[in-house]
Amino acid sequence: MLETHQVTEHHPKLGEFGYAGDDHVVPFEVGPLDVRGRTVQLGPMLDAILNRHDYPEPVARLLAEACVLTVLLGTSLKFEGKFILQTRTDGPVDMLVADFSTPSALRAYARFDADRLEALVAAGQTSQQTLLGSGVLALTIDQGAHTQRYQGIVQLDGETLEDAARTYFRQSEQIPTDLRLSVAKLLTPGPGGAREQWRAGGILAQFLPQSPERMRVPDISGGDGDPRDVTQEPADNSWRELVALLGTIEPTELIDPTIGAERLLYRLFHEHGVRVFGGVPVADQCSCSRDKIRGILEGFSAQEIKDSTEDGGIHVACEFCSKQYDFDPAEFAAQ
Structure with missing residues (x-):
């Protein structure tokens, strides 16, 4: 069972007992608005992932x-499995x-065309x-062997990742998000002086009333086919208030370690009361x-092993963590 506490002005300062801190996804619930969600601030973990690859700043x-979106969605899984976010596009990136494995493991990488990227920069x-x-x-969503994967696909055509995620929930999940x-x-x-560190944060909130009627979008007249415009949002006042409140968030509030997840939630929802669960x-x-x-190599043919050999060995680098594994081709000579 998740440990919970109520956020008030009188709770301990950030970093003391009851506050999740960096690299923890914090679930929350706002009962009067029928809202549930999660928020996170990524710090040292994200910095390690990005610096390991030394990506150019726009790619990073x-x-x-992508990492923030993945952990916000992946930590909602109630079973052992994976949540994978992947883009395939024709741009320089x-x-x-970003690959999240329950209960807590994240890995990520990006592929880009250095020449095209340099020209755009x-x-x-x-x-x-x-x-x-x-x-x-x-x-x-992958629940492992002997299960069928669930995959939702959204077109990326002049959209940001944030916009595409909204489209996914509107079209695939049909949950106002x-x-x-x-x-x-x-x-x-730090001990050696100040240095730059990557930080990222995010908040995801969903409107989940008990009555499905409150999630309905307004009818529109005229036109052929389905009379409902899937791009419209519910007319419910609670949903509209949620969107308005999230619209007041400054980008710095999502990443500032002196604010943190719990203080941000208090700022947003203190008039209604917000229930915060353990990070x-x-x-x-x-x-x-x-x-x-x-x-994998044991499944290669003798010719494929030969083609994979360089400088007397087979050298494989993980695209995610950059760790290199070296093998002697003789290990696979009998294949």
Whole structure:
């Protein structure tokens, strides 16, 4: 059972007992508005993932948003499995992958065309829409062997990841959902002096009234086919108030460690009362292993082993964590 506490002005300062801190997803509930959601601030974990690959700043910002969105969605899984966010587009950043394995492991990487990216940076054209281009965002839930994957696909055509996530919930889940994402570098003091560290944060809130009628969108007249416009939002006052409240969030509030998840939730919902549950930790943890890679190589033909050999060995680097595994081709000579 999740531990809960009520957020008030009299609770302990951030960092003391009862506050989740960095790299914890904090579930919450606002009963009077029929709202449930999750919020998170990613700090050291995200900084480690991005610095490991030394991505150019525009690429790192994109991948950071993907990580926030992935942990907000992945930590909602009630079973052992994976939540995978992946983009495939025709822009200079043609692939983002963020992979969350229950209960807490996150890994991520980005693929990009360095020459195209450099040209856009020089021209000052580094918006998400330009970097991603056109393609798809796929959100996949994998419960493991002997189960069928569930996958929702959203078109990316001039949309940000935040906008695409809203479209996914509106079209695939049909749950009124709003969210905010933010990424920045902050100067952090340390023994060797101040240094820049990546931080990112986000909040996702869903309108879940007991009566389905309150989730209905207004009817529109005329036109062929389905008379309901799927791009419209519910007319319920609670939903409208939720959207208005989330619209007041400043990007810095989502990443500022002196605010934190709980204080942000109090600022947003103190007039209604917000119930905050114990934080769910997330960690920088890759699932690669020598045995897994060996198993893949054991499926190679003799010619494929030969083609994979370089400088007398087979060298495999994990795209997620950059760890390198070295094998002697003789291990697979009998194949």
